[in-house]
Amino acid sequence: MTDVIRDHIEIIQGTDGPKARIAGHRIRVQDVVIWHEKLGMSPDEIVHDYPTITLVDVHAALAYYWDRRDEIERAIAREHTLAEEFGRNNRGPLIEKLKRRGSG
Secondary structure, eight states: OOOOHHHHHEEETTTTTTEEEETTOOOBHHHHHHHIIIIIIOHHHHHHTTTTTTTHHHHHHHHHHHHHHHHHHHHHHHHHHHHHHHHHHOOOOOHHHHHHHHOO
């Protein structure tokens, strides 16, 4: 990693393996990627919505992503799949109550 990326991105060991995040924050590189690449937010908009990070942090996260694109895209897809499975398998009491009302 270049010094700029190394200064702004840290690797934290998680239960599913290492995760890259903005140094000193809980914001993951893949979060920044989703906001920018998938939701179309500009770096300025990201900083506006998350004012504890800087433009340099956002650009370092995006540079890190472009250097490891396939790896991060797999992590995003894996998390999306887990969230979908969780949603299908874990219906809360409110959902069940609404379903009963709709069919009754």
